[in-house]
Amino acid sequence: MTAALLLLALVGGWEAYTWLGGIDEFVLPAPSAIATALHDDRALLWSNFTVTAGEIALGMLVAALLGLACAVAIHFSAGLRRALYPLLVGSQTLPVVLIAPLLVAWWGFGLTPKLAIVALVCFFPIVVPTLDALDRVDADVRKLMRTFGASRWQTFRMVEAPAALPGVLTGAKLSVALAGIAATLAEYAGSDAGLGNLMLKAIPQFETARAFAAVLILSAFSIALFALLALAERRLLPWAHQPRGTAQ
Numbered sequence: 001m002t003a004a005l006l007l008l009a010l011v012g013g014w015e016a017y018t019w020l021g022g023i024d025e026f027v028l029p030a031p032s033a034i035a036t037a038l039h040d041d042r043a044l045l046w047s048n049f050t051v052t053a054g055e056i057a058l059g060m061l062v063a064a065l066l067g068l069a070c071a072v073a074i075h076f077s078a079g080l081r082r083a084l085y086p087l088l089v090g091s092q093t094l095p096v097v098l099i100a101p102l103l104v105a106w107w108g109f110g111l112t113p114k115l116a117i118v119a120l121v122c123f124f125p126i127v128v129p130t131l132d133a134l135d136r137v138d139a140d141v142r143k144l145m146r147t148f149g150a151s152r153w154q155t156f157r158m159v160e161a162p163a164a165l166p167g168v169l170t171g172a173k174l175s176v177a178l179a180g181i182a183a184t185l186a187e188y189a190g191s192d193a194g195l196g197n198l199m200l201k202a203i204p205q206f207e208t209a210r211a212f213a214a215v216l217i218l219s220a221f222s223i224a225l226f227a228l229l230a231l232a233e234r235r236l237l238p239w240a241h242q243p244r245g246t247a248q
Helices: 002-020 031-040 042-076 078-091 096-107 111-135 139-147 152-189 195-202 208-236
Strands: none
Touching (some): 002 031, 031 042, 031 208, 042 078, 042 111, 042 152, 042 195, 042 208, 096 111, 111 152, 139 152, 152 195, 152 208, 195 208
16 A cells, blocks of 8 residues: 555655646656556557567566576586586676667567567576575485485485575576566667567657557566465465464
């Protein structure tokens, strides 16, 4: 309830500022103008939204598969950790705005460069929490599994993998917040459809309200994905949300 009231206050202040602040509507459209664009341009917005949503979903799937595989490989091999982890950190320092045009030049205006950019941005936030969760498994539990004659793989499957699930879902939630930005940058670099492409065309045409409407849709989609992941986390891992010291 508090969040809803705060949001209403921000929207009301925004509306008042556009009317009383003397700022040009081409620079900052009023919320009422954005709402009008959402209605009037709903078909155009929807057709471009489905393109961007597909890029986000597939890109995150690629990032999740590669991120989990990489985290498990690093966890199993100290040599790989020393070799790959610095490279993973370094990959996050590369400006996406410079990489995106290069990928488009290599692979064209199709889906592949968009997936690559989304996966590149979302990959690291999945690897780090997953690897951290794997590393935090109690050493005594591992020792107990060895005492019972469990193999390294059995220990991973029965102890470490379940313990890593909260880290996996945390990484996925972090990635959701970044995936929309990554997809937009990818479409800016080269595309003929998508919300990023729509924004890029709308602003020079002085259709700023349409561009803000596209941003609003993209934000709502990211928030919805985050909420779904949070719900899945609570349903799949209820024990992870119990207060410390709660009796089992």
